[in-house]
Amino acid sequence: MGENKNRIYLDYAATTPVDPEVFEAMKPYFGDDFGNPSSAHQFGQKARQGLDKARAQVAEFFGCKPEEIIFTSGATESNNLAIKGVIYKIQNSKFKIQSLPHVITSQIEHHCVLDTCKNLEETGFAQVTYLPVNKEGLVEIEALEKVIKENTVLVSIMYANNEIGTxxxxxEIGKLIKKLNQLRQQKIYFxxxxVQAINYLNCKVDALQVDLLSMSAHKFYGPKGVGALYIRKGTPVKKIQDGGAHEYDLRAGTYNxxxxxxLGKAITMINSQTAQRIKKLRDKMxxxxxxxxxxxxxNGSRQHRLQNNANFSFPGAEGESIMMALDQERIAVSTGSACASENLQPSHVLTALGLKPEESHTSIRVTLGKYTKEEEIDRFLEVLPKVVERLRQISGSGKADKKKLPDDFGC
Structure with a gap:
């Protein structure tokens, strides 16, 4: 672990370390079992066995058929394939409807969902409604039902938010859509x-009544650069990447x-006892x-929240300055989504909750994981109050310089 050995990592929503057992399961495929699963010879077939086993492991976790699992490069690709794939298929097939397809999503989705929807609007492929959320970050069922139209073909709502854990x-949304579909000519896909839910929540697709579900391995102690998309049989999806007929002709490209x-190994290692232990530490924190x-x-909901997530605001102290000061104390947290951390715009999630920009800029996200120890939380609780107090003293008006902290800042 080198320099990071004695550091405290509290940013598990950004990424997780690869579990040693996962690493060991992967190693043969970078050595003797290096073959291409698409090849017919023994090298290829040995790799194919690993591919098939992983697909079965993922399918078992979600309670679906192996052929309903499509491997991708991660959640961004999975979300693009799910949303664009459905819209493109409906626009160019027997599923075609008379008017422009209508998509419903929420204002607090990950950027890869929001930007995909914006792209569909800008290119003239779809109309999109961005549902507001309440002050806890929850989509209200009644509000969703009100915006469903005759040409609505897709609803995309994240299971758990990456910033506030809601x-x-x-x-309930799945039940509503199923009920409405019984009365409609044009089916709505869900x-x-x-991505953030896999470690902590029930992800059986029949219980959720979803048609498509995205995931990414590096959020549950698997490797980066690999994910998957569950696609319920019969859901219209057009591939968005041209090439070979890999993954049931839905995702071209040589298998990683x-x-x-x-990914397959990591998903078999998820257990509820770990989630319960993490929740106890989070609640204490x-x-x-x-x-x-x-x-x-x-920030966010107390009751409807991921077990590992906390998002705090500290008026009078900028979140980025808090993060930098904690990093000097060898504690890693974040100011929000890792995918948007270089953008100093206020969090779109906190803005949707009703926070003003100056309030949003005082927030940090703290996310725990299976390697988090109680003594690490105790150290965090020892350091954080001193950091916030010191920054408030420096800023006066709550506008501490986020570029540089005093040389003698230490706690």
Missing amino acids: VQPIE HTDA IGGIVG VEEVLKLIPNSKL
């Missing part, structure tokens, strides 16, 4: 981005066999932070 009522094997730091606030 868990959406996916089962997609969920479940080592990564796929790692939240209680202590709100008690120790005046005017601190927990």
